[in-house]
Amino acid sequence: MPSMATGDRRNFNSNNNINHPQFKPHGDHKSDFLSRRQKIEQQRRSLPIASVEKRLVEEVRKNDTLIIVGETGSGKTTQLPQYLYNGGFCHNGGIIGITQPRRVAAVTVAKRVAEECDAELGQKIGYSIRFEDMTSPSTKIKYMTDGLLLREALLDPKLSRYSVIVVDEAHERTVQTDVLLGLLKDVQKNRSQNSNEVRKLNPLKLIIMSASLDARGFSEYFGGAKAVHVMGRQFPVDILYTAQPETDCLDAALVTIFQIHLEEGPGDILVFLSGQEEIESIEGLVRENLKKLPEANQKLLIFPLFSSLPSEKQLKVFTPAPVGFRKVILATNIAETSVTIPGVKYVIDPGLVKVRSYSPDSGIESLIVVKTSKAQALQRSGRAGREGPGKCFRLYPESRFEGLDDSTVPEIKRCNLSNVILQLSALGVDDIIGFDFMEKPDRMAVIRSLELLYLLGALTDEKKLSDPIGQQMARLPLEPNDSKALILASQFDCLEEMLIVVSMLSVESIFYVPRDKLEESRTVIKSFSSPEGDHITLVNVYRASIEFLEKNKTENGNEKAEKNLRKWCKDNFINNRSLKHARDIYNQIRENVERMGLKMSSCGDDMLQLRRCLAASYFLNAALKQPDGTYRVLANGQIAEIHPTSVVRRSKPECVVFYNLVQTTRNYVRNVTRIDYLWLAELAPQCYALKDD
DNA sequence: GAGCACTGC
Numbered sequence: 001m002p003s004m005a006t007g008d009r010r011n012f013n014s015n016n017n018i019n020h021p022q023f024k025p026h027g028d029h030k031s032d033f034l035s036r037r038q039k040i041e042q043q044r045r046s047l048p049i050a051s052v053e054k055r056l057v058e059e060v061r062k063n064d065t066l067i068i069v070g071e072t073g074s075g076k077t078t079q080l081p082q083y084l085y086n087g088g089f090c091h092n093g094g095i096i097g098i099t100q101p102r103r104v105a106a107v108t109v110a111k112r113v114a115e116e117c118d119a120e121l122g123q124k125i126g127y128s129i130r131f132e133d134m135t136s137p138s139t140k141i142k143y144m145t146d147g148l149l150l151r152e153a154l155l156d157p158k159l160s161r162y163s164v165i166v167v168d169e170a171h172e173r174t175v176q177t178d179v180l181l182g183l184l185k186d187v188q189k190n191r192s193q194n195s196n197e198v199r200k201l202n203p204l205k206l207i208i209m210s211a212s213l214d215a216r217g218f219s220e221y222f223g224g225a226k227a228v229h230v231m232g233r234q235f236p237v238d239i240l241y242t243a244q245p246e247t248d249c250l251d252a253a254l255v256t257i258f259q260i261h262l263e264e265g266p267g268d269i270l271v272f273l274s275g276q277e278e279i280e281s282i283e284g285l286v287r288e289n290l291k292k293l294p295e296a297n298q299k300l301l302i303f304p305l306f307s308s309l310p311s312e313k314q315l316k317v318f319t320p321a322p323v324g325f326r327k328v329i330l331a332t333n334i335a336e337t338s339v340t341i342p343g344v345k346y347v348i349d350p351g352l353v354k355v356r357s358y359s360p361d362s363g364i365e366s367l368i369v370v371k372t373s374k375a376q377a378l379q380r381s382g383r384a385g386r387e388g389p390g391k392c393f394r395l396y397p398e399s400r401f402e403g404l405d406d407s408t409v410p411e412i413k414r415c416n417l418s419n420v421i422l423q424l425s426a427l428g429v430d431d432i433i434g435f436d437f438m439e440k441p442d443r444m445a446v447i448r449s450l451e452l453l454y455l456l457g458a459l460t461d462e463k464k465l466s467d468p469i470g471q472q473m474a475r476l477p478l479e480p481n482d483s484k485a486l487i488l489a490s491q492f493d494c495l496e497e498m499l500i501v502v503s504m505l506s507v508e509s510i511f512y513v514p515r516d517k518l519e520e521s522r523t524v525i526k527s528f529s530s531p532e533g534d535h536i537t538l539v540n541v542y543r544a545s546i547e548f549l550e551k552n553k554t555e556n557g558n559e560k561a562e563k564n565l566r567k568w569c570k571d572n573f574i575n576n577r578s579l580k581h582a583r584d585i586y587n588q589i590r591e592n593v594e595r596m597g598l599k600m601s602s603c604g605d606d607m608l609q610l611r612r613c614l615a616a617s618y619f620l621n622a623a624l625k626q627p628d629g630t631y632r633v634l635a636n637g638q639i640a641e642i643h644p645t646s647v648v649r650r651s652k653p654e655c656v657v658f659y660n661l662v663q664t665t666r667n668y669v670r671n672v673t674r675i676d677y678l679w680l681a682e683l684a685p686q687c688y689a690l691k692d693d
Numbered sequence: 694g695a696g697c698a699c700t701g702c
Contacts (some may be wrong), residue, residue, distance in 0.1 A: 102700065130702055147701040176701060277696065307699065333698050354698040367697065411700090419702090477702035509697075588702090644694045664696070 009259050010252060012240035012393060040116055047075030048231040056080065056228070057087035060164070064188065065206045065225040069215045071232025072382055076209055077168055078113050081141045084164055090140045092202055094163025099146040101174050102338060103129040110134070110143040130477070131584050146176040150183070154426055154474065159187055164205040171212035171375070172337070173410035179420055181208070182437050183427065185222065212375055212407060221438045235385040241398040249350045250278065252395045254285050257328055260346050261300055264391070267345025268327040270335060272380055274354040274369050279304045279330045280515060286328065299324050305331040305339065308509050311577050317341050336379055340386065347384040347392040349377060351400070358415050360445035362638055366663035375407040412441050418449040418480045422458060425465040426474035455620065455686060456484045472596055476589065478502055485617035486593055492613035495593065496602035497539055503586040504538040505659055505671060510582070512575040521573045529647040533656070533673025535614060536607050537647050545579055612683065615675040618657040619684035623669060624677065625654050631669060633661065634680070635687065640667035648672050
């Protein structure tokens with residue numbers, strides 16, 4: 001362990017070539033005397049994008065597709081839609097849609113723009129995200145998630161309500177963005193060709209906004225579309241590199257934290273780490289070393305931040321440090337784009353990130369730590385320059401930066417594609433291999449996903465969407481296998497229970513156990529567990545929470561009941577946020593299946609029905625115990641163990657179905673339920689026909 | 694007997 005007290009330190013080389021553009025700070029003290037409206041107007045006019053308003057509107061008028069490259073702080077997301085509205089792009093009754101990869105962004109930006117326009121949110125300016133529609137017939141500027149626009153396209157394939165669609169943050173290249181880009185390209189072509197339709201549609205104006213410096217990829221994809229650059233506004237960030245490569249990243253991060261704390265001026269420190277485990281161990285180390293310092297130097301507050309952290313703990317990072325104190329935030333990638341923490345002046349970037357990888361051959365998902373891309377390193381360092389000049393300490397030599405990939409591999413090249421294919425089939429795209437993706441997904445991954453959809457009955461022999469199964473599956477906002485499970489559940493008379501199962505499985509980690517309460521948690525969690533498996537255990541948790549909530553509502557009213565539920569969750573080591581999310585999903589899906597005409601039914605406590613239905617639905621995830629106690633996945637021969645958190649880990653049933661297979665230190669199947677081997681041949685003959693001996 | 698970046702419908 002490093003001995004902080006003895007002055008272990010790192011030498012950093014500064015290089016200002018890779019600096020951010022320098023601009024003057026935008027604080028204006030005169031504005032204290034102005035009204036809020038005047039202030040807003042003044043801020044709007046001072047944005048870098050304001051000087052090119054006329055030109056941008058003109059370019060959109062002249063070009064059906066335009067690429068806008070705008071760096072952080074340019075104001076493109078809030079201003080451009082307003083310019084277009086004022087420029088008359090809604091005159092023919094069409095509306096302006098702006099897509100965002102994240103829900104919070106859609107909501108906060110819409111609120112801001114409504115304020116700027118002095119409009120009530122949901123009227124002229126609105127937003128629409130899953131579970132929440134804040135739009136009305138009078139909405140002209142609509143912010144939404146890109147996933148939601150894809151869903152809308154299922155109902156209105158020409159997106160006829162829209163005169164302009166702006167795809168924001170396109171450089172992030174999420175699966176949804178990539179699918180959307182392909183779809184929009186198609187829609188645009190169709191809308192300008194089909195002039196003989198009864199109601200002629202105006203051509204669709206398309207604007208792709210990206211923060212990456214490389215607009216060429218987008219421009220080429222859209223047939224040489226014009227690209228314009230808009231200045232950003234960021235404070236300068238000094239980039240510093242270590243002189244030598246680091247062998248131990250955690251140690252280097254630790255040393256750098258203290259180096260900044262002891263030698264640099266006021267300002268909080270943001271450290272990018274790969275995951276919860278790393279964060280928790282470095283948290284301990286910082287605390288330990290802090291105690292060794294003279295008391296005057298101990299004024300450092302530590303805040304962990306990762307997505308599965310309960311929200312009340314997450315919110316703590318936003319409280320400013322008391323005078324004389326410095327905050328150090330130990331965060332995952334969540335702090336890269338999703339969460340912006342005020343007060344950060346120093347960023348420590350070890351240059352690593354944990355990413356999901358997916359092997360189409362084995363169907364195994366794993367999380368691996370890889371080097372960041374250049375774009376990602378730039379994004380991270382930018383977090384130091386939001387409120388004033390900052391410094392970014394990269395824990396690797398400058399020569400290594402040059403060797404990094406320019407940008408992160410688009411998600412579509414490293415994920416399971418069955419949902420993408422199902423959605424596109426529902427949009428009438430039958431030839432997935434030939435679909436004009438900006439970046440083609442792996443051919444093998446496409447074939448595997450087609451096979452899966454075929455085995456689930458969603459696709460016909462001709463690779464067309466089947467009716468009604470495929471149609472119904474495409475309408476549900478779930479993974480294809482989960483949608484199929486619901487459709488079958490209505491035949492197995494356990495739809496109610498399966499709704500709970502898929503809702504609970506759709507959210508991240510229902511249980512949250514702090515490190516120091518491991519023992520205590522075991523007995524508590526055990527009270528929910530079913531010997532038959534994890535699926536039924538999840539049903540028990542959900543039912544218990546609903547029962548608690550309903551009982552409390554009648555006794556104490558809604559508000560008090562929600563508060564009591566939070567306490568109940570804490571006592572039972574359940575993540576309240578995840579449970580709430582599961583409840584939202586449950587309600588949404590329930591409405592969906594009812595509207596689809598599926599027969600609502602409950603098996604009560606007859607969980608045999610539910611287990612049979614699980615076998616019939618997740619037959620590709622069936623595994624058989626081997627003599628050595630490991631399990632063999634019947635469909636592909638993969639060997640795995642039951643995850644230690646599973647309730648059937650000890651009882652080791654002969655035959656199981658599982659929800660997912662993940663690779664960590666070993667191959668593990670998670671969310672496992674005991675089934676009867678003979679059910680497979682009976683319920684999934686397309687896969688497990690019995691041999692005629 | 695282990696440990697799961699982040700989104701989205």
